[in-house]
Amino acid sequence: MVEAGERGSGADETAGAADGPAETLDRPLPEGVRRRVIAIAAEGFGGLTVGELPAQLRQYARFTPTRRLKFAGNAMAAALESETLFRQRIGERLREAQPELAAALDAGTPPPAADPLDVAAAAYVLRPVGWVKSVTAAGEEAQRADAERVGEETRSELDRLRRELAEARDKSRSETERLRAELDTAKREAESLHRKLRAALSDVKRGEAALRKATAETEALRAETHTQLSAADSEARRLKARLGEAESALEASRKASREGRSVEDMRVRLLLDTLLESTQGLRRELALPPVSVRPAETVDAVEPGRMTPKDIAARALSENDPAILDQLLALPQAHLVVDGYNVTKTGYPTMPLEKQRLRLLGSLSTLAAQTGAEVTCVFDGAELAAPVLLAPPRGVRVLFSKPGVTADELIRQLVRAEPAGRPVTVVSTDREVADGIARAGARPVASVVLLKRLSRG
Numbered sequence: 400m401v402e403a404g405e406r407g408s409g410a411d412e413t414a415g416a417a418d419g420p421a422e423t424l425d426r427p428l429p430e431g432v433r434r435r436v437i438a439i440a441a442e443g444f445g446g447l448t449v450g451e452l453p454a455q456l457r458q459y460a461r462f463t464p465t466r467r468l469k470f471a472g473n474a475m476a477a478a479l480e481s482e483t484l485f486r487q488r489i490g491e492r493l494r495e496a497q498p499e500l501a502a503a504l505d506a507g508t509p510p511p512a513a514d515p516l517d518v519a520a521a522a523y524v525l526r527p528v529g530w531v532k533s534v535t536a537a538g539e540e541a542q543r544a545d546a547e548r549v550g551e552e553t554r555s556e557l558d559r560l561r562r563e564l565a566e567a568r569d570k571s572r573s574e575t576e577r578l579r580a581e582l583d584t585a586k587r588e589a590e591s592l593h594r595k596l597r598a599a600l601s602d603v604k605r606g607e608a609a610l611r612k613a614t615a616e617t618e619a620l621r622a623e624t625h626t627q628l629s630a631a632d633s634e635a636r637r638l639k640a641r642l643g644e645a646e647s648a649l650e651a652s653r654k655a656s657r658e659g660r661s662v663e664d665m666r667v668r669l670l671l672d673t674l675l676e677s678t679q680g681l682r683r684e685l686a687l688p689p690v691s692v693r694p695a696e697t698v699d700a701v702e703p704g705r706m707t708p709k710d711i712a713a714r715a716l717s718e719n720d721p722a723i724l725d726q727l728l729a730l731p732q733a734h735l736v737v738d739g740y741n742v743t744k745t746g747y748p749t750m751p752l753e754k755q756r757l758r759l760l761g762s763l764s765t766l767a768a769q770t771g772a773e774v775t776c777v778f779d780g781a782e783l784a785a786p787v788l789l790a791p792p793r794g795v796r797v798l799f800s801k802p803g804v805t806a807d808e809l810i811r812q813l814v815r816a817e818p819a820g821r822p823v824t825v826v827s828t829d830r831e832v833a834d835g836i837a838r839a840g841a842r843p844v845a846s847v848v849l850l851k852r853l854s855r856g
Contacts, residue, residue, distance in 0.1 A: 422526070432520050435517055437468065437476055504518070669818055673732040673821045680731055720848070721848055729770065735773065735775070736814065738806060742759060742846045765853075774796065778799050780800040823840070
């Protein structure tokens with residue numbers, strides 16, 4: 400490390416002495432010389448430590464020579480011009496890499512066979528006496544070389560264009576002769592075609608006369624045929640319309656007959672099942688042996704130790720008691736219809752609609768499994784921005800109202816579809832819905848009652 404430091408100090412002194420009086424360029428560094436100078440800096444860059452580099456070049460210390468040349472070229476050129484110590488260190492590396500060239504420049508006798516651009520770049524870095532002259536001479540030499548190269552290329556291009564012009568003239572001359580020959584041939588053929596054309600025109604005139612006669616006969620026949628086809632089409636359309644009306648009426652009649660019978664059969668069967676289960680439930684609940692019933696026992700009276708009607712009234716449930724819902728759902732063939740958004744916006748209105756639906760349907764599925772009742776949950780389709788992709792939970796029927804139909808109207812349709820006598824319970828706080836379904840024979844229950852029952856699990 401000491402030897403390197405001593406060598407670096409000696410090189411700095413030598414370079415500083417070589418600079419002598421300040422020599423400066425009176426014109427920009429020629430582009431060719433600038434590229435060679437940056438290449439010399441990039442090669443010597445790797446031999447320097449980070450501490451020996453100017454601050455603006457330390458970020459490129461880990462770059463490869465190729466990347467350094469690509470990304471740090473302008474920065475290295477600026478550092479060589481403004482940082483004397485950095486230029487001297489690069490000059491030291493150049494002296495180590497090309498000692499003969501450096502010695503020749505110090506002696507003022509650059510090698511005649513060397514590339515003027517390399518000589519000028521080395522002189523710019525090493526700064527021997529008269530380096531400005533070397534750089535200027537290299538720039539002028541490069542300009543003369545470029546001018547000679549451009550002149551040579553221009554002469555070559557001019558010769559090529561002259562040859563092409565001569566070839567084009569020869570080709571044009573031969574092409575003109577060929578075209579003249581073809582023109583003479585075409586003239587002879589045109590005269591022959593004119594004679595044939597005159598003969599053909601005569602034949603055409605005769606053919607046109609025959610064609611006009613045939614066309615007139617064809618038009619008359621076509622008009623007659625068109626009249627007959629129009630009459631036939633009109634008759635066919637009339638018969639088809641009558642046939643379509645008859646088929647539509649027949650299909651409507653059949654469909655009405657099938658649907659009417661099917662709906663009525665379903666309603667009667669459902670009512671019959673309700674009555675049978677009610678009867679069986681009463682039989683199980685009463686469990687009274689037929690032989691033990693006596694006429695006297697049917698007289699209404701209060702026996703010692705039994706509850707009076709006043710006691711029974713005291714046991715009646717409040718309208719907001721969720722036990723009422725359990726009793727209603729315990730009836731045979733019970734059907735629970737839920738106004739979905741009315742319940743969710745009463746119980747958890749701040750949640751998004753999708754989460755409201757999922758929470759309510761999950762709770763209803765548990766209630767259906769516990770009670771065995773038929774459960775239908777109705778949502779208003781107008782609340783939807785897009786069709787809902789929903790897998791209904793087990794035991795719960797999920798319905799959305801169609802466009803133009805509210806959920807309230809859909810609930811009334813469901814109630815009207817049930818047979819008279821079936822226990823139907825509708826959960827909704829909407830007073831209009833409650834009054835309407837009550838008139839149809841269903842039992843209205845407030846939404847808060849269902850929420851209390853669901854919260855109980």
